[in-house]
Amino acid sequence: MKKLMFAVVSGLLALTVSACGTGTDQAASTSGAKKYVFGTDATYPPFEFEKDGKYVGIDIDLINAIAKEEGFEVEIKPMDFKGIIPAVQAKQLDGAIAGISINDKRKEILDFSEPYYQAGLSLVVREDNTTINGEADLAGKTIAIKKGTTGATFADELGQKYGATVKYFDDSPSMFQEVQNGNADVTIEDYPVISYKITVDPASKLKIVGDRLNGDHYGIAVLKGNKELQDKLNSGLKKLKENGKYDEIINTYLSTKK
């Protein structure tokens, strides 16, 4: 059995190696500046979303501003959140900025910039839901969650602790829709994202219940060991915080209440 598995796996490995070229080949761009490819999740307002055919949001503006400060070029690649970290790992991306919470598990396989925003998770239910006021009310309920997120890890733990069912989706809109349609009772989302959604989309019929479940920080992910890019990101972030551009970007999308 072991031998067979080994044969299958090594056969597949040979195939994959021969079949794919390199993802990001650090091609020098026209201006001669170095170009980095960053992955993002394009359905995550206010951090990244599409407006008038362009990607905008706190994360997008930040990475562009950092690139400008540090003199490199950025290409934004939108994808499902669950695919972002594996894509950085597979060297298909140089880095990722997608409201990625820094945690130990992720630090094992990625490097992060300094934290640039404190988010933290919140429980979200439908407006007319009066039975769920905190995590203790989750017994026998259904949690909708986005694959690969810290919220998903949290949902797994809550599910086991209180006996709740967890359903996994690819993107935030699907997971919100699930709660709106009454197919799930609750979802777990980063606080700034859900508060923004409720503000701009009152028809969403969602509300936040209870306190924030944790105080996670967002960081910009880079391929493990890419110190050069990590340093550029950190120095760029520092400059933006000093010259007020960072606050300007945040305030563009979020009213100053945090």
Added chain:
Amino acid sequence: MSSSWDVIVDALPVLAQGSVVTLKITVISLFFALLIGLLFGLMSTSRSKLLRGIATAYVDFLRGTPLLVQIFFIYFGLPPVLDIKIPETTAGILALSLNAGAYLAEIFRGGILSIDKGQMEAARSLGLSHGKAMRLVILPQAVRRMIPAFVNQFIVTLKDTSLLTVIGIRELMNSGEIIISSNFRSFEIWAVVAVFYFLMIYILSLLSRSLERRFAK
């Protein structure tokens, strides 16, 4: 970093569970798809213009839109408008049944039309009604010819179930994604998921070959 072997062994129970869901959904969907396919296949070979029109419209529409759109439409689109709740498994089975049904309708139509006209004429001249002739003479011969196409549809539908991951059904694809999102071992997990799909389909093709031999006698 744990070894590949450990990662795979840890993942096996969850992936096996996912495979069971995949198989269940495939079998149930195909059962309904066969009924839908037979119904529309018969309609499209009937003499009534209206019935033929309905069947053609159904087949064209279902074949002319991506399955993923159909899945989203049924699961996320319909419930708020109709003010109903559709559980994800029901929505998934519904989408796959309707979709595979359209392809099967064409397979039935082709099968029925491939039987020589003389068969129908002979049956009718023996005094059988159109419906009876269809049931006793035409369809048994047509179905025998259609077996390879049925098996093909079975395989296609089994692979299509992987799309149901988008509505949160915990089939094999979804199970693989969940495992990777916590252990980040894409290579090992996708390799095993591929092997699982392959095995399911391979066993199915073996079964179908023996079925074909039995029918051919």
